[in-house]
Amino acid sequence: MAPQRRGAPKAPEGSGAAERRRPSSTKSVRAPREVQRKWLRTSVLGACAVLAGLLLWSIMGGDDGVTEVLAHRGEILPGRFIEVPCSEDYDSHRRFEGCSPRKCGRGITDTVITRDEAQRIRSIAEKGLSLGGSDGGASILDLHSGALSVGKHFVNLYRYFGDKIQTVFSEEDFRLYRDVRQKVQLTIAQAFGISVSSLYLTKPTFFSRINSTEARTAHDEYWHAHVDKVTYGSFDYTSLLYLSDYLDDFGGGRFVFMEEGANRTVEPRAGRVSFFTSGSENLHRVEKVQWGTRYAVTIAFTCNPDHGIADPVFT
Ligand SMILES: O=C(O)CCC(=O)C(=O)O
Numbered sequence: 001m002a003p004q005r006r007g008a009p010k011a012p013e014g015s016g017a018a019e020r021r022r023p024s025s026t027k028s029v030r031a032p033r034e035v036q037r038k039w040l041r042t043s044v045l046g047a048c049a050v051l052a053g054l055l056l057w058s059i060m061g062g063d064d065g066v067t068e069v070l071a072h073r074g075e076i077l078p079g080r081f082i083e084v085p086c087s088e089d090y091d092s093h094r095r096f097e098g099c100s101p102r103k104c105g106r107g108i109t110d111t112v113i114t115r116d117e118a119q120r121i122r123s124i125a126e127k128g129l130s131l132g133g134s135d136g137g138a139s140i141l142d143l144h145s146g147a148l149s150v151g152k153h154f155v156n157l158y159r160y161f162g163d164k165i166q167t168v169f170s171e172e173d174f175r176l177y178r179d180v181r182q183k184v185q186l187t188i189a190q191a192f193g194i195s196v197s198s199l200y201l202t203k204p205t206f207f208s209r210i211n212s213t214e215a216r217t218a219h220d221e222y223w224h225a226h227v228d229k230v231t232y233g234s235f236d237y238t239s240l241l242y243l244s245d246y247l248d249d250f251g252g253g254r255f256v257f258m259e260e261g262a263n264r265t266v267e268p269r270a271g272r273v274s275f276f277t278s279g280s281e282n283l284h285r286v287e288k289v290q291w292g293t294r295y296a297v298t299i300a301f302t303c304n305p306d307h308g309i310a311d312p313v314f315t
């Protein structure tokens with residue numbers, strides 16, 4: 001009937017009102033369902049893409065920028081060496097040709113020190129550090145100088161305990177330390193193409209024990225980015241022997257080489273030796289330990305015989 005048709009106002013094409021007014025048309029029912037399905041599919045795919053992106057971002061190190069793992073906790077590396085251009089840091093120090101870095105870089109090996117040796121070295125650290133320990137999260141024990149963290153300070157272990165120290169450490173402990181030092185020294189010399197006899201052990205050389213307790217003094221703040229040659233002066237080659245396992249014994253606490261646009265991490269693993277030239281080509285930091293206890297020993301070498309020290313001895 002014409003008057004009725006005339007009386008019905010025409011809704012604009014595609015509007016909700018128009019859709020609602022076409023219930024009897026099968027074509028018009030199918031169209032919004034298809035649109036809905038398409039939207040659903042697009043939304044699910046979109047959500048998946050966002051999730052995958054987030055996952056990738058967190059794996060790559062989140063807001064730290066791109067992170068590459070140089071040494072995974074699970075792999076056993078016979079040796080990995082990455083050469084990097086030397087910084088100019090060595091120019092402001094006396095040069096010792098055939099030793100002072102001309103070739104710079106970083107290396108990691110899991111086959112120079114055995115897990116058993118790492119375990120035995122760790123028990124030296126445990127014994128010594130059980131005599132003291134920092135109130136904050138980072139304690140050190142320096143077998144050479146005798147420095148031991150106690151509370152908010154350091155004591156000289158040898159002076160404090162006198163002869164009793166012989167009931168704590170054994171001759172075997174010091175022998176083991178020396179053997180490990182020698183093997184690490186040889187590894188560094190080979191990697192950098194220098195003579196093993198041109199390297200001298202230098203100070204400080206120390207065990208570290210880190211947990212997640214809040215820092216109490218600046219000495220507990222181990223996580224700051226630094227350059228060893230600046231921090232310690234005499235270092236030319238730094239080595240770290242890890243004595244516990246990332247994610248088994250502690251969380252956080254990965255070692256990070258910091259570079260523009262990319263961070264490179266070393267995941268600690270008992271027996272893993274990480275070594276590198278000590279200048280600013282190897283700016284680094286340690287992530288905060290989130291749980292558990294992380295043990296390591298820092299053993300460094302200098303090319304300057306005047307800065308050399310003897311191995312710690314049992315007296
Ligand atoms: O324990 C580590 O992984 C690094 C320690 C360190 O950077 C240092 O002793 O200078």
Ligand SMILES: [Fe+2]
Nearest residue numbers: 226227228284
């Ligand atoms: Fe360092």
